[in-house]
Amino acid sequence: MKSFSQKTDNELVDLFTNGHLDALETLVLRHKDKLYTSILFMVKDKHLAEDIFQDVFIRVIDTMRNGRYTDEGKFLPWAMRIAHNLCVDHFRKVKRTPTIRTGDDKDIFEVLNFSEESAEYVMIKRQSHDRVRNMLDHLPEDQREVIILRHYADMSFKEIAAATNCSINTALGRMRYGLINLRKMMTQRQIAL
Template sequence: MKSMNTLSDQQLIHLYLDGDVEALTNLVHRYKDKIYTSIYLLVKDKYLAEDIFQDAFIRVIDTINGGRYTDEGKFLPWAMRIAHNLCVDHFRKVKRSPSIKTSDDRDIFEVINFSEAGADEKMMQGQSHERVRKLLEMLPEDQREVIVMRHYADLSFKEIAKLTNCSINTALGRMRYGLINLRKMMTEKQIAL
């Protein structure tokens, strides 16, 4: 029998359906970092990202157990789509819940600072920001430009596309490849933020 690490996603799913729970565990471990990171980048909250990650794999398992998973060799994109949809559902739910607004129409919880960060936390945060800035400088200019406009200037992809004279899909692609390259550089340099 091959090592579980060398088996394809489809082989692991078939083993799981045949009763090998370890095959599913291996599949989860294979993609947990990619899926968790994509969730975290959307929700920007560690604990919420963990909850959504768990919900995503519960859905994955339920779908596989229910015989509704179609074996097309695209497990990761399928699992990522489930995670993304759960993030969208979360934001829809939050949007429907009432919020307390200040006179200038800002959410009260964005205005109130419940705890001041300690000196050590500020220093670590500063170091992390510096590492990210250095990594950003290593990206191709078109990718760096989109990431900076999106995350630092808080522009929409529509605004970015207009400013850079490209389509929205091109702006999205540049963002995606920029983030992939950043993750790759962080892995190569063993940088943790």
């Protein structure tokens, strides 16, 4: 018998539904980086990303245990869709929740600094991330989503197409136009990363 690490996702799902808990651990370890990174880039908050990541696997476990998992051979795109939907749900909820603002109209939680990293490191990191986020925020949502999933979640265009319910060619086109628009913004704003 092959070890769990050599099994396909579909085989691991079958093993888990038949009572092998180690199969789930292998699935989590196999896909945690892609899932967590894409969630983190969408929500831009480490602790929130960790919470949503856990919620994704709670839904995955519930769905598989109840025998409702039907995306055979497509575990990662299925889990990415769950993650994407949970992020969207979070933003809908936040939109209805009032935020606490400082005198200069910034969210109080963006102003408070809970890290213990050096001031220089934090400033350089923040400037680079802010530039990229700012430019990504100005892209159309479909272009932004494909860029995030491709570069931060390291998903293939086939996986992106499945996660966003579009064709591979549409995903490629969105990536192309997104990168063209980012280059235009960098040129207009004279930004060098």
